[in-house]
Amino acid sequence: KNEVEQSPQNLTAQEGEFITINCSYSVGISALHWLQQHPGGGIVSLFMLSSGKKKHGRLIATINIQEKHSSLHITASHPRDSAVYICAVRLPGTASKLTFGTGTRLQVTL
Amino acid sequence: DAGITQSPRHKVTETGTPVTLRCHQTENHRYMYWYRQDPGHGLRLIHYSYGVKDTDKGEVSDGYSVSRSKTEDFLLTLESATSSQTSVYFCAISADPGYEQYFGPGTRLTVT
Numbered sequence: 001k002n003e004v005e006q007s008p009q010n011l012t013a014q015e016g017e018f019i020t021i022n023c024s025y026s027v028g029i030s031a032l033h034w035l036q037q038h039p040g041g042g043i044v045s046l047f048m049l050s051s052g053k054k055k056h057g058r059l060i061a062t063i064n065i066q067e068k069h070s071s072l073h074i075t076a077s078h079p080r081d082s083a084v085y086i087c088a089v090r091l092p093g094t095a096s097k098l099t100f101g102t103g104t105r106l107q108v109t110l
Numbered sequence: 111d112a113g114i115t116q117s118p119r120h121k122v123t124e125t126g127t128p129v130t131l132r133c134h135q136t137e138n139h140r141y142m143y144w145y146r147q148d149p150g151h152g153l154r155l156i157h158y159s160y161g162v163k164d165t166d167k168g169e170v171s172d173g174y175s176v177s178r179s180k181t182e183d184f185l186l187t188l189e190s191a192t193s194s195q196t197s198v199y200f201c202a203i204s205a206d207p208g209y210e211q212y213f214g215p216g217t218r219l220t221v222t
Contacts, residue, residue, distance in 0.1 A: 004152065015177065018151045020154070026120070030208075031208065033211070035213075041214055041215070041216050041217075042213070042216070043197065043200060044213070044214035045210040045211060045212060045213075048209070086152065086153070088152070090207075090208075097155055097158070097168065097169075098153075098155070098211070099152070100152030100153040100154070101152050102150065102151065102152045
């Protein structure tokens with residue numbers, strides 16, 4: 001079983017919809033990252049969080065350490081949000097190593 | 111954008127040949143990483159470096175070696191390429207393991 005599970009694997013939404021992508025992990029972590037991979041392949045770091053909530057523009061990331069769960073929300077989605085969203089966790093004692101989920105492919109249509 | 115480049119961006123090579131991929135950064139970050147990305151798998155760590163001449167293995171290091179003789183360059187070598195090493199390879203950097211990682215554009219390697 002993968003240590004990091006994302007759901008859904010694929011998601012199609014219409015422009016303007018509120019989107020939620022989920023990430024669950026099975027062990028205690030020291031931090032969680034959300035990344036975006038563009039259709040062209042480039043990977044961009046969106047958030048790094050170890051507690052609570054962070055917001056950047058239309059993106060919001062939350063984490064519940066007790067439930068071992070994080071969510072990435074996109075408000076007022078737009079076709080340019082179409083990408084693969086990747087969750088990654090840093091395990092305690094592995095300061096330099098991230099364990100990645102397989103990603104959620106999001107398609108936002110007009 | 112963080113200053114990270116990878117070369118080559120695309121390469122096709124034959125089984126059994128040596129291949130070296132280069133990652134170059136202009137950010138003076140201490141940590142550098144090599145990942146591979148394959149369908150059905152998340153990004154997987156091959157090797158990482160925590161300083162000049164300081165490297166360590168990741169989860170999929172078999173068949174790969176690395177070198178870091180300067181802060182700005184991190185080389186990944188496939189001594190004898192195999193078809194199972196066909197993949198997209200990403201380099202990443204971070205100032206500290208507790209900080210965000212910034213990714214290079216990737217290298218698509220095909221081993222025939």
